[in-house]
Amino acid sequence: MTDFISLRNISKCYSAAGRSVFALKDLSLDIRENEFLAVVGRSGSGKTTLLRILASLEEPTAGEMRFRGKLCSPGNPLPSGMVFQDARLMPWLSALENIIFAFPPRERTAELHEAAKKMLETVGLSGCERSMPRELSGGMAQRVALGRALIKNPSVILLDEPLGALDYFTRRAMQRELIRIYLQEKKSFIMVTHDVGEALRMGTRVIVLGEGQMRKEINVDFSYPRPRSDPRFQRLIDEVLDAIGDGE
């Protein structure tokens, strides 16, 4: 048992049209420090709900979440940064200002401007400080969103299908970029994706969710980069697809 992040018996129930629907059912999960956890599953399997509970955007109906042994609550959330599927940049702020946005004004310091510039370099966007979101491509906007999530130096980075809206080539480039940043930053990354290949290419551990429960857990213990032609990669893809219920 780890004492980094632990989820115990988490359930989330939504009421719609007079009936209750469980997005998560009695889910228990331990998340390790510095791991890249990829969560896969079909639509409606509870992946995004899990991430939203981790980000304190939603409260579980039952169960508890602890960070380093301390109970998390709306007043004591998990120290995390989040990247959404759409970059969600403030359209009236420049790339640099969007990174600074991670800090509410009461938390801003004199050094923040320089730190934000360095963060833009980290995500490969030096020189784009004054660019407005409408001037950035989808991949560039996601890099800014990633910089915004990283600058607070949170213990956990939550990624909600961050590459889902990108074209194939940008997506592959961003996958490599995310792996580079993951290896450089030494933080826990938790990424939700519906792309099994992406999960296995990036995650150090992959969990499969189905109907709000954990169906399978796979440790991916071979190093980056992980080419598709690698037989181990193919075997793991089959395993995950079987767990999702799409094995052919």
Next chain:
Amino acid sequence: MEKAKKTVLKVFSSGLIFPAAVLLLWHYGAAGGLWNTFLLPSPETVWKAFCSALGNGELQLHLYASLSRIAAGFGISALLAVTLAFLCGAFPSIYAQIGGTLEFLRHVPPMATIPMLILWFGIGESPKIILIILATFFPVFLNTMHGIKNCDAGLLEVASVFGYNRWEKCRHVILPSALPSIMTGLQLGLGYSWRSLVAAELVAASSGLGYMILDAEQLSRSDVVLMGIFVIGVLGALLDMLFVIISRAAGIIR
């Protein structure tokens, strides 16, 4: 040849042809006796009335009085409308309580309230300014509400993830997101304030462009009436342009 073509195109796209045609028709119609120039004096007579009012300082006096009323009425109204819209946006229970009353008031023409305003506030500056406030309030309020309601919930979630409190979300997400709508409301409100000016200066005024027009009507000076109408129209358009220029410079609208 190509240059001449370009010049013609430029003139056509400048928007000057229609007003120039109206002005020429007006000039030649009045000079040719097509109508009674007592009812519609020639453009030259209106221009003379303008120069005379400008020369003796009368126009500046009326302009100052009207602009002061507009500044007070529009300023108070904009402040009230934006504040109330933000309160209604932040506390839906407030809107639930006053929404119906506001909807009722929205459909009451401000001019219909003149008798009650005189009864309650006398014939000083107050009823004139209140009339402008009533005319300006709703476009600003409704557009601000629209801007607040349409603030992207995703952006508010981002602020939540980064620990913004309610006030900080309001100041750093909702306000900038609603700003283009607020500016549209203010722009419309400014136009409405000019439109309500004559009605406001119907209330026992002794100065102002509205008063000048009404006084000229009593004296059967249709040239001064037309001059007053032109001054209001041109000033309103100029203020609107100034508003757009300032908004663009501030990066609020593009």
